[in-house]
Amino acid sequence: MSDAEDERAGDSPGADGDGESLQALRERVEAEYDFENFGPADMAEMSADEWEAAFDPDTWITGEELLDRVEADLRSRVADRDVFARVERHGDPPRVLAYSESSYALVYPDGSVEGEGTVLRDVKPTVALASMESYDVPDAPEGQLLPEPGEVPEGGGELGNTVLQVIAVAQGIAGLVLLGAGVLNYGTTGSNAVGMAVAGLAFLAVAIVLLMVIVNARLSDKFRAEEYRERLRAVGLEDGERPDFLPPLEADDGSGPNDGEREA
Template sequence: MADSDSGTEGVDDDAPEKSREELRREVDDKYDFENFGPEDMAEMSLEEWEVAFDPDSWITGTELLDRVEADLKHRIAIREVFAVVERITRDGEPQLAAYSDEGYAIVYPDGSVEGRGTVLRDVKPTVALASMDEYEVPEMPEGGQLPQPDEVTEGSGELGNKLMQTIGAIHVLGGIGMIIAWLLIVLGVVGVADAVRDGAPLLALVGGAFFVFGLFVLLIVANARLSDRFRSEEYRNRLRSAGVESGMRPDFLPVDEKDQDD
């Protein structure tokens, strides 16, 4: 009986570990950790989180800050994240600060994060991934990741706009030409055969369709240019509010100027 009980206990001890491994495989199949984001974090259950991010294997300290900085700057460079990233030292402890015009996040060497707004939402999954040894952090890009406000150009799709504008103008002019031709035929200014005169209403109809279509295309181009100009100006204002141009941090950031690393 004693041997039987001992064997049963051994099976029971192995069962939770086996279940944990099965759950780990399910999590690996369910989530794409190369593109892990806030939505995935919200979807994860507590059990899934625990098996996906094993505390015993987490990367911490300065290495974690280096990895988070590289990953964030890469995402900023490809316009996935809007933020200014700085290395700071507070109370003798190295930290990483990321902030925008709407929020901020401060990453500590132990992997904890404080902050608010969209920046905090973007930084949390980055810290979780960077703390995993299996995650390959992209190389840190050179130079500033956010452009200066005066470097933001308008009309990124100007070639397409010009092409559409040309098409619209051709249709408008063609439509006007056909309508004028119809009027000349109807008024008898131009002498034509009876068969052509009978088909004159069709000429007016086609001309009107050309004119309306061309006008519609020109309105689309005008709206696209106006929207592009508005987005560019809005982006410039966000850059200025984040201190990209002035070098001044937002007032809501709980960091003093003396806390910035050289």
């Protein structure tokens, strides 16, 4: 857009309430938002005028190319564990479907998105960025992105738990030695025996606290792993079924929902 057109846009209803020109508004938006790390929070902060200035409809990518870019970006984000969703590509009519156990987003070639919940919130910024020529879409990873429920380990951080366990055992042994020495020498060394006994009790208290931390961490890891398995089962990774709340995905010609489908 030329400077003259920008000046006319500033006098038109398309300018913001303060009469700011379109070019000035674009410059302010580019300075205020980091479009390399653009996310749902940034989208929520944008006003309608800022949105129109940042994303020029005349330069948007649409059609199958947009769906290719959206699918690749979503697959990359799922692989990086930024988004929890199952990603499918449908060919008749062309759409990209992303869904979790309780939410979904359906992307159409014109860039429109329908859905609900957290997946919709995560997908909207992806569609906006993928429609921009300046945005470099990451390479889409191959294969299934989410693990099978049975492949999820009980939890991580075993090295840290092992180190804490060794420290706790050492503290416990030292506490028992000091406590025993204090009891055995109570009648001969007086205050030294009392000091050793108190130190022994302190070491034992530290050991007990560390053991409680280890037990709590392992229980938390086990709970999180089981919760993740349940989420994977809910999106159909075990039985291949989709959640009931998803919209109908049948093709226009009456064929089944698996026609033209690519799944991640």
